[in-house]
Amino acid sequence: MRDRVVENPIGQDWLDQIFRSRAAQSGGVVRRRLADVEREIGVATLELEVRRRGFHMIECSDQLVIACCPKPVKIIC
Numbered sequence: 001m002r003d004r005v006v007e008n009p010i011g012q013d014w015l016d017q018i019f020r021s022r023a024a025q026s027g028g029v030v031r032r033r034l035a036d037v038e039r040e041i042g043v044a045t046l047e048l049e050v051r052r053r054g055f056h057m058i059e060c061s062d063q064l065v066i067a068c069c070p071k072p073v074k075i076i077c
Contacts (some may be wrong), residue, residue, distance in 0.1 A: 011040035017047060024068040031065045 050057045054070035
């Protein structure tokens with residue numbers, strides 16, 4: 001199911017609200033549960049949108065963390 005890409009997602013409003021959030025608008029970090037992303041739009045669709053914006057996404061346990069800044073990301077440890 002992780003490979004699913006939705007071209008016209010029913011969850012477009014859900015996707016849009018992620019990037020309208022204060023954290024996303026200010027170049028901060030947003031996170032969503034993997035299960036929620038799978039249910040609403042699919043990870044592949046979210047990944048495409050994150051890449052389109054030049055942002056970065058990290059999977060950590062059951063969370064997807066999106067750094068809403070196009071600058072390089074440095075993983076410290």
